[in-house]
Amino acid sequence: MPSAVSSSRGSSAALRLGRFAVMGTVAVLILIAGVRASWGTAQYTMLTKGRERGAVAVESCGERVCTGPYTPVSPGSQPRAEVVLEDTAAVAEGRTYAVVMKPGGVEAVRSGPAGILYAWVPLGGALMLASVVVAGGLLRTRVAWVMGLSGVALVTAAFLVV
Template sequence: MSATTRTVRRSFARRAGESAFGVLLLVRYLLLGLLTLLIVVGGFLGSWDTARDAMSPGDLPQGRLTLAACSDDACTGVFEPSGATVALVQPIAREPGETLDVAVYEDTGEAIRTGLPGVLYSWLPLMGALLLASVVIAGGLRMYRVAAATGATALAALGLTFALWI
């Protein structure tokens, strides 16, 4: 006896439902991918103005800032070589008498740190965005290894930033 195979044709409704489900999955991946991209680009743009000047001060005057007085959110001190009094806005209180490498915005009298600690500190918004993006990557896109690598990289950079900043 020979076995005959019988092809059963699926109904139109079932084929349409399977196609619609595939389209919904594709739309989900596209929207979550765009959300992830938006988060990372927002972090990059939030960091770029300060990071650009911390990495390459260009025309900004560079020198050392000797701290004279510090509060919880800013320190003021004398900028060498000009001798002007400038402010360094920061969330970590420092001790008067410390000297830091800075670049100064002449129009506002505000200083930003340069060197590796200043560069890492200026990229903090991007690091936070990468942490948030790793949650979206893991939870929405189900790409667990990529999310773990993204989150671990951001956490390592955050840890290094605060280790060098203090």
Template sequence: MSTTTRTARRSVARRAGESAFGVLLLARYLFMGLLALLIVTAGALASWDTARDAMSPGDLPQGSLTLSACADDGCTGVFEPSGATVRLVQPIGREPGDTLDVAVHQDTGEAIRTGLPGVLYSWLPLMGALLLAAIVIGGGLRMYRTATGTGAAALLALGLTFALWI
């Protein structure tokens, strides 16, 4: 009995096709990875200006804002300690009489909410970007556990934001 093994030689066309398929798979992973990174970066950049002031007001005057009038796009009120009338831009309605901790941009007269609710609210664009990136990670990269973790973290932060905001 002979134990001769025969190796079948693949054709040039088949080897080229397998190489091209590998290159396409690599290109898909690179493209989807860059897309997810771009989405998260855009969300972070959109959040940064407001989040920076909410997390560390620095030289901005800080105090409390007592709301006097509210509309769908924001509220106005008296800022203490200066007594100036400032505007708090927010899509979530408040009632006149509420008092919030804020920092005020003196050149625009707009208030930014500080504290944990203000910080979470300022990072909302990043949270939305993480939700969108979770879809790209799960669907495009086939990294289901990572996508589930990313989406769950973003949903938890969104829920906490609205629980603290109201």
């Protein structure tokens, strides 16, 4: 007949294992969401081979987008009278930005180091958020510090470069 002490140890181990499984899943899901949110833009800024590259001289900005003429740099790219660039804190009227055109449309994405870092900002936020889950739920403080500081470094670098 099992004693109350051994029964308590077994249930404690099961709860610990369950907490690790749930918190590990939550942390992984947060990181996957961060990568997925970043990759939507990062794929254009990082994988530029075969894509239309050029410059946009921003003439006007609305609530969510800025527009201006597109001047091509890459071979085969055609000039456009007006392309759309997402209006962010990193875009200002009267400035010219290096861009990559999204296929089949008039949408442009900033390229170069500023565009790459800005595209990965959602991953930086996900790293910071997941670090709290890793520290609190998985009790892995060193890993959490590395994740959190990596996220802060990414967001800070994007802020400084943009």
